[in-house]
């Protein structure tokens with residue numbers, strides 16, 4: 001029987017939140033910049049007048065970002081160069097930079113369950129602070145730091161809980177595989 005080859009996301013070079021933040025800065029400043037990605041070759045991202053061009057193992061292709069409006073502020077995304085959906089992480093394989101689904105990748109933990117658990121944990125902590133009735137409290141595309149301090153909760157408790165939530169929600173988005181539609185929501 002043949003061994004099944006399974007490529008795990010943890011084995012691949014990625015661009016994620018950190019790089020996205022840098023790209024947004026580059027975009028907003030309108031300056032030229034680039035990044036390198038080690039591992040399966042070298043990825044360069046150049047910005048020229050608001051357009052990103054990637055160079056990965058000999059192939060050139062455009063990369064676009066998109067943003068969704070939150071109650072307070074906004075969230076930026078990569079648009080997967082292969083399927084054009086909003087994603088938080090892109091993976092490099094060979095000369096292709098694409099989202100997890102386009103590459104047919106698997107998480108080592110096979111963590112559909114893990115994601116669900118994490119989502120419930122976040123909801124529980126949010127509800128503990130703001131209550132179940134608070135508008136959009138279950139909407140994880142709204143960052144917890146965009147909610148105001150809940151009344152009747154001490155600053156100390158609020159700050160501690162907020163820090164925990166920010167960390168958790170960051171991890172959640174790093175794992176996120178459910179795509180948002182590309183239309184404005």
Ligand SMILES: [Zn+2]
Nearest residue numbers: 080083099102
């Ligand atoms: Zn894709």
